[in-house]
Amino acid sequence: EAPDFLDIEVGSRVLVPLGENNRPKLAYVLKIVDKIPENLSKDQIKSVISVVEKNLFSKEIAKLLYFVSESFLISIHSLINKVYRTYAEGELIPIVSVVDTESFADFKNSLKSEDQKNIANIIFENFPISLYSLRNKSKTKIEYLKRFLREIEIKKLINIQYKPPYPSNKLLSINNEKLFEEMIHKKGIAKSIKEVLIRIKKNRALPYRDAIYKIRNGLEIIEMLLKEGVIKEIEEEIPELAVKDENKRLIVNGGSLKERVLYISNIFKSALKEKGTVLVVANEIALIKTLSELYESFFPGIVFGNIGKEKSEIRRQLKLGKRIIISTPFSLFVDIPNLQFIIVEDASSKYHLPHEYLPFDTRIVAYKKSEYENVSLIFSTYSLDDVIYYFQKEKGFELSNIKDLKNQNKRIIDMRREPKSDALSPISSYLESKIRKALDSNKNVAIVLNRKPYSTFIVCGECGYVHRCPVCGSPLYFDKEVNLLICSICGHTEQPIEKCPRCGSLSILYLGYGIQKLSNSLKNVFSNTNLVIIEGGSETIYDSKNFEKTIFLGTEAIFSHLNFKNVGLLAFVSADTFLNGSEIYTTFEAFKYLRQGAFEIYPNDIFVETYEKENYIIENFKKDNEFNFLMVELSFRKELGYPPFVFLYEFKLSTKNIQPIFMNDLSDAKIYGPVEKFSEGSKVYELSIRTQTYPQDLYKLFTDAFRKKIIGARVFPAPSIVNVNPKD
Incomplete structure (x- = not known):
């Protein structure tokens, strides 16, 4: 409920008394109605205590937040915090004020504890005072202080209000140029104060967070500068939507x-x-x-x-x-x-x-x-x-x-027939010759291998033992950069092994190729050539125009981190790693990367090494028949019951004991799992559901017991979800 004296709008953050003790909690105003909804009783309605921030977002954004929350099963509170990186309750600053000075004076004089009397005196002499200033002045532990303040608040001798450390929707700017110049040039003014002023001046208007970044006592400095009129706050207003012509x-x-x-x-x-x-x-x-x-x-x-x-x-x-x-x-x-x-x-x-x-x-x-x-x-x-x-x-x-690939030479190399290079496995002898020819012409070469590790699995040459993760059972790979065996599923690490744990043989083979191993081979074979490794996680962007006779070797990250303008040859090595991924959109992703590489290298040749030359992804890429690929892929998805024809839901659960899931029977639902997985070192259980039921309707069908076991959800919606709007 919004009291008449508060100016509350959609997009505001407010304090509301919630829980058994009616402690103030942050909430967001997403909708304002004239009447109490029929499904709520009067005792369920709480009055807003105060407005913390206004104009966080508009009515249109509120509607969009509702849509995303309902369509992707995200709590609207966590979605807003993720989007706006707003404060948590613990970051709000309690401000203590005295309600009646006479009553409070009598109370503090009656106190026997010296600690409590000291706290009461500080409040009386400095109110309104923040909890943290009170702690610093009284040199009291925060828990003791909170407990004492709660006792006084119950007696109605003090009032505690909450404010954010700073408003997220206001900017700071210089208010008085003369005062600014005086402070900047005056001796004795702290370096931190000058730093804050210079930041604000340089940017003309600056959010609080940026103005006080890594500045000790930054908020106190801002409060002082505002009080003295050197700077001012600028309110950010939600823009009115302009009337537009028909959109494209x-x-x-x-x-x-x-x-x-x-x-x-x-x-x-x-x-x-x-x-x-x-x-x-x-x-x-x-x-x-x-x-x-x-x-x-x-x-x-x-x-x-x-x-x-x-x-x-x-x-x-x-x-x-x-x-x-x-x-x-x-x-x-x-x-x-x-x-x-x-x-x-x-x-x-x-x-x-x-x-x-x-x-x-x-x-x-x-x-x-x-x-x-x-x-x-x-x-x-x-x-x-x-x-x-x-x-x-x-x-x-x-x-x-705007462009096609019909005139581009796309070389599909069948690795079942082409001999591998003696020194550059898994690269074929044919591709090695093409790389050499390009480099001899001082051209740059780009090679895509969508595997990073030095070796992708470890096996015993005597008994066939495969070295697996002791935690989750997945094969371990060898990362030479850190000299560790690593599990890609749960993150377990251990030292490399030299003998078989099962038979004791020393015939341990580190098999499979990744970028780490291929880079060593390339350095040995093309010793007079520059080699640049491109992997995900880096923000560096390489412009091939600044290089000559260079091999760029990378995972899929190469496409976002390399300007291909001066690359004469692009090769996909072990392209089947793109074709056979485990994610549901692997096929679209593989086709997209092939076309992306071809368009960026155009009109130069593109080489694709594969053991699946007849794969429909490869064939349609070769023929530049995007529509046919799309029709084949959609027919598979319709037959198998995958998006876009159904919704795919993936849930992370705290336990594998999940029955019953639904309150009522959901006849079209196909349920897979739960399967034990590891997430950030912890055991979780993953469950997949495929159904034509829309997210908000599906969630209503879950039993309360099942909902409590959900610790995370991911929704791959049928695109028809765009036809649904949040209910008023």
Whole structure:
């Protein structure tokens, strides 16, 4: 319930008394209604104590948060905290005030404990005072202090209110230039104070978090500067949505990244002339960096690439004149003034699907945002997948194939017939000769091998024993860089072995090829050639124009960390590692990487080594028949009951004893598991459910006992979920 004296709006953070003791807890205002819902009684309604922050998000973003929470089974509270990185209850600062000075004076004089009398005196002389200032002044342990304050609060002698350490939706700017200059040049002013002032001045307007980063007593400095009028707070307001013309729905397919950026830039440049803004959503830090450079070359001075900064930084940069924002999928929950276009780049990438760090499907959330805010939406991609195809077929998206690969020479090397190189296994003799020829011509070469370890498994040559993880039973691999055997499932590590634990033989074979082993072989065979290793986790981007006669060797990360402009040959080694992954989108991913490599290297040759030359992924890539690949893949998925024809739910559970799951029978549900797994060193149980039942309806069917066992969920939705809207 919202008291009349409080100015409460959708998007505010408020304090509400919850739990048995009605302790203040943070809550978010997502909806305001005139009447109490019928399913709630009056005693279930709690009055809002105070407004902590206003204008965190708009009504449209609130609606989007509801949609994502219901569609991907994420608690809305954790989703908001993940998006906005807002405070937890423990970060709120309790402020102590005296209710009645006479009564409090009598109380403190009656105290017998010297510690309590000291605390009461400090409160009386300094109120309102924060809990932490009170602790510092009284030199009392925090738990003792809290206990004593609770006793006084019950007597109604003091009032405790809570405020955030600083508002997340306000910026700091210089208020008085004269005072600023005096403080900067005055002797005796602390270096930390000058540092804060210089930061604010340099950026014109700065969030609290950035102003006090690594500054000792930073908040106290800000409070002092505000009190003296040197700086001021600027309220960030939620922008009003502009009325727009009919929006565009477009899929830009094919071509290199640079070609697609140029094509898309020509589409939205007229919107920029009219003071419109553009949001480009990318899925990797390296890609955000590359896109920032590309868009900056077309639109100098108005591009901001947001890497690892607060969401408030986006709105600050917009105030500074930036008009093209390039950021992660979480930026979809930011209110952007006069937003005209959303572009999802590399839209068929697996990193736009739900995974450990992203709890939703970027494409689906981008579509709903464009729908709620009447914004044009463009999917930019190397290839189509089931979700993008759905938008073309069912939602009227125009498909623009800006380039094809029909004239490119795609060499498919059948490893069942081609002899392997004596010195470069698993590379064939034929590919070795092509690499040598390219290097002799001073060209650069890129080799993709989607395995990192030196050896992928360890086996005894005498008895056939395979060395496995003692915790979960998975084969261990050998990482030469750290000289350890490692389990890819649970993270167990141990020292390398020299003799067989079963038969005692010394014939231990470290088999399988990864980048670590292949890099050694390449150094030996091409000793006069530069070798650059590219792996995931790095933010370095290599421009091939700055290299000559160099071999770039990498996992799939090579595609986001290498500019292929001056690469004369690209080869996929052991391409079957792409074809035979365990994830449900492995096939789309494999086809996408083949096309991505081909477009980026075009018109130079691309080589693919495989033991499955007849695989439909390889065949359709060779023929440049993307539509046929899509139809074959969708027919398999329909027959097997996979997305996009059903919803796939993956649950992490605390126990394997899960029955009963449903309150009522769900006849179409196919249930797999639970299977014992290891997550961050702990044992969990994974359960998969495939059904046509929508997420919010499925969750209602679960028994209370089953819900309590869920510790994590991942939803791969049927794209038809975009037709569902949160209920009022």
